[in-house]
Amino acid sequence: MIDLRSDTVTRPSDAMRAAARDAPVGDDVYREDPSVEKLQERAADVLGTDAALFVPSGTMGNQVAARTHTERGQELLCERESHIYKWELAGLAQHAGVQPRTIDGGDRGVVTPEQVRAGHVAADGHRPGTGLLALENTHNSKGGTAIAPEAIAAAADAAHDLGVPVHLDGARLFNAAVAHDRPAADFVAPVDSVMCCLSKGLGAPVGSILAGETEFVEDARRVRKLMGGGMRQAGIVAAPGIEALDNRKRLAEDHRRAERLAAGLDDIEGLSVPDPETNIVIVETDRPAAAVLDDCEAEGVLGVPFDEHVIRFCTHWDVDDADVEEAVAAVERAV
Ligand SMILES: *Cc1c(COP(=O)(O)O)cnc(C)c1O
Numbered sequence: 001m002i003d004l005r006s007d008t009v010t011r012p013s014d015a016m017r018a019a020a021r022d023a024p025v026g027d028d029v030y031r032e033d034p035s036v037e038k039l040q041e042r043a044a045d046v047l048g049t050d051a052a053l054f055v056p057s058g059t060m061g062n063q064v065a066a067r068t069h070t071e072r073g074q075e076l077l078c079e080r081e082s083h084i085y086k087w088e089l090a091g092l093a094q095h096a097g098v099q100p101r102t103i104d105g106g107d108r109g110v111v112t113p114e115q116v117r118a119g120h121v122a123a124d125g126h127r128p129g130t131g132l133l134a135l136e137n138t139h140n141s142k143g144g145t146a147i148a149p150e151a152i153a154a155a156a157d158a159a160h161d162l163g164v165p166v167h168l169d170g171a172r173l174f175n176a177a178v179a180h181d182r183p184a185a186d187f188v189a190p191v192d193s194v195m196c197c198l199s200k201g202l203g204a205p206v207g208s209i210l211a212g213e214t215e216f217v218e219d220a221r222r223v224r225k226l227m228g229g230g231m232r233q234a235g236i237v238a239a240p241g242i243e244a245l246d247n248r249k250r251l252a253e254d255h256r257r258a259e260r261l262a263a264g265l266d267d268i269e270g271l272s273v274p275d276p277e278t279n280i281v282i283v284e285t286d287r288p289a290a291a292v293l294d295d296c297e298a299e300g301v302l303g304v305p306f307d308e309h310v311i312r313f314c315t316h317w318d319v320d321d322a323d324v325e326e327a328v329a330a331v332e333r334a335v
Contacts, residue, residue: 002327003302004261007172007200007254007279007316016204016240023239027232028054029225035235039242043209046245047194048185051217053210054238056229058083058171061195061210063091064223065167066132068216069193072097074131077119077164079105081141084134084169095227098131109139110151113158120162133159136169137176137187141306144172144258144280146179153190165192171208172200175278178251192216201251201279203317204244206237250317254279257315257324264328265313270335283311287335295334301327 003009012020026032036054043052055061062084066076076092078085080102084092092098103115116133123129135155137147156166168191170176170184177184188194193212198204210220224230231237258276265283266273272284285292289305296303306312315324 001300001302002319002323002330004313004315004319004327005302005304007314010201010203010317012205012240013203013243016243019239019243020236023235025233025235028234029230029232033233033235033238035242036238039238040209042242042245044211046184047188047196047209047211048183049188049194049211050214051211053217053220053224054234054241055208055210055224056206056231058169058195058197058208059088059091060224060227060229061208062088062134062167062169063095064210064220064227064229065193065195066092066096066098066134067223068220069165069167070096070098070131073099073128075099075101075121075128076132076134077101077103077116077130077159078134079103079109079111079136079139081105081109081139082134082136082169083140083171084136086141099128101130105139105142107142108145108147109136109142110147111135111155113154116155116158117162120159120164130162130164133164133166134169135166135191138172138179138278138280140171140280143274143282144175144276144278146176146277148180149182149186149190152187156190167191168194170194170196172197172278174248175201175251175255178248179255179278184248193220198241198244201254201316202244202247204241207241247317251279254315254317257319257321260321261313261315261324261327264324265331268332268335271331279315281313281315282306283313285309285311292335296331299330299334301330301334
């Protein structure tokens with residue numbers, strides 16, 4: 001079976017398993033786990049932030065950020081297809097107690113400074129006030145679009161001019177960095193906090209990073225504990241994350257394979273496939289996506305339905321060039 005459902009399906013490498021086995025550990029709630037400390041220092045270094053916090057998942061990282069930046073009853077500005085709004089079980093309402101106000105970021109999910117100003121609400125006797133702007137890069141639901149640092153900075157600057165902090169959901173930030181051939185820190189410099197996943201294209205078994213200024217990270221550490229994310233000998237899962245941070249360059253391979261996959265699928269009658277920007281391939285299907293996916297599974301390829309006539313395929317570490325060629329042939333048989 002060629003599993004193209006998500007880049008989260010990757011299995012840890014031998015080096016990661018060895019790192020987990022040999023990791024020096026301690027109780028991380030007491031801040032005594034050297035492997036967690038090392039991962040956090042390394043992540044802060046790569047992201048260009050003062051500090052970083054290891055969290056069990058990207059969802060928890062986003063939710064902790066929203067809760068840490070905002071007060072209950074405020075509004076949170078975000079793109080209408082953003083993960084933090086669409087795919088996190090209404091966590092914004094449940095954990096932060098905020099009201100999302102959504103912005104239409106168009107085909108690529110880019111939020112403009114004009115949209116930030118138009119969506120901003122000043123607190124007064126009737127209006128709650130805007131507590132946070134949340135951006136996403138790469139934008140998952142828009143097909144892994146890699147938004148330039150300048151566009152992130154333009155939206156973030158507009159929010160800052162209004163006194164509103166900015167969180168970046170960078171679950172696949174390193175894919176954006178590789179696509180633009182720019183350091184990840186360039187995308188992070190304009191914002192107040194960033195979340196990035198170690199467990200997607202970088203291949204770690206578990207975990208994400210939430211990073212920002214020291215004071216923010218200390219507050220976030222308390223919120224992480226509140227949400228049940230204070231872990232004990234977490235070095236066992238943090239050590240593979242250190243290995244994962246060294247896998248950033250190899251994401252270019254995933255992007256190259258996504259391009260080849262998209263080109264091959266686009267040649268198939270009944271499918272229409274826009275050029276991917278990173279490792280996510282969006283396929284528009286003439287037949288209902290669910291039926292096409294059933295037939296793909298029977299031919300040995302897995303994807304996920306994204307809409308009634310849209311399928312998402314993801315390239316990742318456990319998919320090689322031969323798998324991509326086989327996947328194109330299998331989907332052609334299925335369609
Ligand atoms: C995957 C993803 C998350 C959540 O990460 P999990 O580790 O699966 O909780 C958040 N935001 C985006 C954009 C994602 O793609």
